[in-house]
Amino acid sequence: MKHSSAHEDQNIHLAKESSNPIIRILWVVLGSFFVVIGGIGVVVPGLPTTLFLILAAACYIRSSQRLYDWLINNKTFGPYLRDYREGKGIPKKAKVLAVSMIIIFVSYAVFFGIESLNLKIAAGILGIAGLLYVLFKVPVSKT
Numbered sequence: 001m002k003h004s005s006a007h008e009d010q011n012i013h014l015a016k017e018s019s020n021p022i023i024r025i026l027w028v029v030l031g032s033f034f035v036v037i038g039g040i041g042v043v044v045p046g047l048p049t050t051l052f053l054i055l056a057a058a059c060y061i062r063s064s065q066r067l068y069d070w071l072i073n074n075k076t077f078g079p080y081l082r083d084y085r086e087g088k089g090i091p092k093k094a095k096v097l098a099v100s101m102i103i104i105f106v107s108y109a110v111f112f113g114i115e116s117l118n119l120k121i122a123a124g125i126l127g128i129a130g131l132l133y134v135l136f137k138v139p140v141s142k143t
Contacts, residue, residue: 012085013072015065024063031059031067038077048101050080050094051134057081080141089139098138102131 018024038052053071060068072081084090090098106127110120 013061013068013082015061015063015068017064018062027059027063028067031056031063034059035071048094048098050077050084050090051098051101053077053081054084054090057085083141084138087139089141092140095134095138095140098134099131102127102134106131 018027034052034056038049038056041049041052057068057071060071072078072085074081080090080094089095106123109123110127114120114123
């Protein structure tokens with residue numbers, strides 16, 4: 001098992017901002033969209049907050065140190081985001097919820113929400129890929 005130093009942990013929190021200003025703006029917009037969806041998830045049962053905030057952090061680390069720092073220093077969600085970014089995982093409850101939401105929403109889309117066979121297949125494949133990623137690549141935190 002590889003152990004990282006505190007210095008290495010801090011380096012992963014340094015933004016690698018795109019040199020292209022248009023790409024940087026697109027990352028900020030996408031990250032902000034995920035923050036809004038994650039914020040809605042705080043009050044809407046079943047909508048996973050942590051997953052969307054992880055996506056937002058991934059967007060911000062590519063576009064804005066200030067926005068990334070604002071997100072990972074949030075007193076409520078910051079510790080979860082830092083733990084995930086440092087490879088420590090996400091809480092078991094968040095992982096179970098993420099897996100459940102993927103299954104529910106992708107199943108609904110494929111069986112009821114989408115009419116086109118090609119789009120059903122695409123949604124199914126993407127849903128399975130996301131499900132496998134969360135199940136096998138996202139660790140559960142020990143705390």
